[in-house]
Amino acid sequence: MKHVDAVIIGGGSAGLSAAVTLKKEGIEDVLVLEKDGEPGGILEQCIHNGFGLQTFKEQLSGPAYAERYINMAKELNVKILCNAMVTHLNPDKTLEYVHPEEGVVKLQADVIILAVGCYERPRGAINIMGTRPAGIYTAGQAQRYLNIDGYLVGKKVFILGSGDIGLIMARRMPLEGAKVYGVAEIMPYSNGLPRNIKQCLEDFDIPLFLSHTVTKAYGKDRLEKIQVMKVDDHRNPIPGSEMYFDVDTLLLSVGLIPENHLGDEAGILMDPVTKGPVVDDSYMTNIDGIFACGNGLHVHDLVDFVSLQAERAAKGAAGYLKDHKDRGIKLSVSNGNLVSYCVPSSVHPEDPRDHVEIFFRVRKPMDKATLYIKDGDTVLKTFKKQKLMPSEMERAMLTKQMISNLKEGVVIEIQEDEA
Amino acid sequence: MIKELISVNCPMGCRLHVEMEGKQILSITGNSCPRGKAYAEQECIRPERILTTTVRIQNGTHRVLPVITDKAIPLDQIMEAMEEARKISLEAPVKEGDVIVSNILGTDANLIASRSMDKIS
Numbered sequence: 001m002k003h004v005d006a007v008i009i010g011g012g013s014a015g016l017s018a019a020v021t022l023k024k025e026g027i028e029d030v031l032v033l034e035k036d037g038e039p040g041g042i043l044e045q046c047i048h049n050g051f052g053l054q055t056f057k058e059q060l061s062g063p064a065y066a067e068r069y070i071n072m073a074k075e076l077n078v079k080i081l082c083n084a085m086v087t088h089l090n091p092d093k094t095l096e097y098v099h100p101e102e103g104v105v106k107l108q109a110d111v112i113i114l115a116v117g118c119y120e121r122p123r124g125a126i127n128i129m130g131t132r133p134a135g136i137y138t139a140g141q142a143q144r145y146l147n148i149d150g151y152l153v154g155k156k157v158f159i160l161g162s163g164d165i166g167l168i169m170a171r172r173m174p175l176e177g178a179k180v181y182g183v184a185e186i187m188p189y190s191n192g193l194p195r196n197i198k199q200c201l202e203d204f205d206i207p208l209f210l211s212h213t214v215t216k217a218y219g220k221d222r223l224e225k226i227q228v229m230k231v232d233d234h235r236n237p238i239p240g241s242e243m244y245f246d247v248d249t250l251l252l253s254v255g256l257i258p259e260n261h262l263g264d265e266a267g268i269l270m271d272p273v274t275k276g277p278v279v280d281d282s283y284m285t286n287i288d289g290i291f292a293c294g295n296g297l298h299v300h301d302l303v304d305f306v307s308l309q310a311e312r313a314a315k316g317a318a319g320y321l322k323d324h325k326d327r328g329i330k331l332s333v334s335n336g337n338l339v340s341y342c343v344p345s346s347v348h349p350e351d352p353r354d355h356v357e358i359f360f361r362v363r364k365p366m367d368k369a370t371l372y373i374k375d376g377d378t379v380l381k382t383f384k385k386q387k388l389m390p391s392e393m394e395r396a397m398l399t400k401q402m403i404s405n406l407k408e409g410v411v412i413e414i415q416e417d418e419a
Numbered sequence: 420m421i422k423e424l425i426s427v428n429c430p431m432g433c434r435l436h437v438e439m440e441g442k443q444i445l446s447i448t449g450n451s452c453p454r455g456k457a458y459a460e461q462e463c464i465r466p467e468r469i470l471t472t473t474v475r476i477q478n479g480t481h482r483v484l485p486v487i488t489d490k491a492i493p494l495d496q497i498m499e500a501m502e503e504a505r506k507i508s509l510e511a512p513v514k515e516g517d518v519i520v521s522n523i524l525g526t527d528a529n530l531i532a533s534r535s536m537d538k539i540s
């Protein structure tokens with residue numbers, strides 16, 4: 001069986017950053033397996049700007065951001081195999097991929113980094129009643145058709161979900177000559193970045209219907225009409241609030257889910273909230289030598305954070321390759337009041353390698369709040385926070401000293417302050 | 420009068436407060452960088468945006484090439500700029516940063532390639 005020191009599954013923003021970091025850490029034998037025909041991943045279809053402000057201190061388009069990493073990978077002689085689809089992953093760190101020229105290949109790796117990305121929740125996951133005509137797409141699918149393949153999917157458009165992909169497509173469609181009748185959001189607030197509400201909806205006079213959802217689709221061959229209804233506090237449609245829009249296209253931007261069928265097969269423990277692997281402070285999963293990063297670990301809102309986390313996962317993997325030892329006891333990092341999840345979810349107080357940054361999300365929008373970093377019930381540190389949103393990832397830093405003095409385990413907690 | 424704006428410069432989306440008297444800006448607060456301040460000033464006079472779209476390309480690895488303006492152009496000229504972009508047909512290969520249309524609509528901004536694209540083999 002072919003042997004490779006480090007295999008990275010996925011050549012998108014996370015995989016490329018992980019590959020570049022592994023090389024910089026002195027790991028020579030690195031192979032990236034990418035299922036698409038070129039590296040870059042989803043960045044290639046995100047032609048809008050706003051990428052790279054943290055990483056490169058400038059505003060780049062998605063493809064330009066990807067190209068920086070592709071060039072770095074080329075300079076460091078990273079081997080990227082495109083059109084290689086990983087079909088099986090096993091806990092003994094063997095895997096199988098298919099490739100048009102190599103055929104079915106089995107591989108043994110010393111470390112594997114999952115940089116597999118995420119997928120979009122499809123129509124089937126949200127129960128829209130009615131017929132099943134053509135013209136209903138996920139927003140990312142329509143984005144790929146338009147920005148990479150050069151096809152406009154429809155002329156009269158409605159968008160369900162105010163996540164960033166939905167908002168970005170709401171702007172993109174009118175630029176290309178389609179009319180967008182509105183964006184419906186089931187929650188009473190938008191899940192998109194504030195700047196996208198401004199520059200994608202307000203700039204183009206596209207109405208945003210908060211606490212509304214699409215309840216029915218009409219049309220035989222092609223979508224002809226949709227029904228939109230207002231929802232109550234329990235997200236149930238309110239009878240009598242029906243609105244109808246004559247549209248030929250409905251775009252769904254209703255959530256992203258880490259793509260983890262390979263992880264499931266390998267027996268990797270998943271977090272029920274993030275739907276991605278449970279990882280420790282070195283980004284290692286419960287399977288020895290298998291690491292995870294990027295949107296396959298948890299869905300990010302900024303690509304800069306994807307690159308940053310992938311770098312840390314790669315450092316974890318490089319550390320494992322160079323000096324594989326038992327790191328002693330593991331204490332949990334868990335979510336307390338008003339926090340929906342924390343990544344990573346454990347630290348090693350007997351072997352704290354560095355400070356550890358915890359990525360977390362809050363459960364509801366808050367104007368003013370206090371962040372508590374606790375060890376069990378003991379408060380270690382507090383921070384004042386402003387304008388917290390579930391759609392914006394927050395970060396909390398655990399210092400090396402904090403970690404080595406831990407007794408019970410870290411709890412990340414938020415208390416809302418009185419306005 | 421206090422005008423509330425959201426900076427569209429980057430994903431941080433700073434909430435800006437612009438204190439105005441008629442057309443005169445008295446103060447700008449809430450920005451975390453100079454770009455936020457410049458945005459607020461411009462937004463009160465004539466809003467400007469970066470335009471990103473695609474243009475046709477022949478013999479490339481894809482049918483279209485993503486392009487971006489190298490600086491913001493007036494929001495009220497965006498649709499006209501799209502008309503210009505639709506007229507373009509390029510030939511691969513293209514390098515990232517290549518100028519596709521210089522000084523588009525006299526705005527002083529160039530429309531540039533936002534990725535490299537090889538010729539199809």
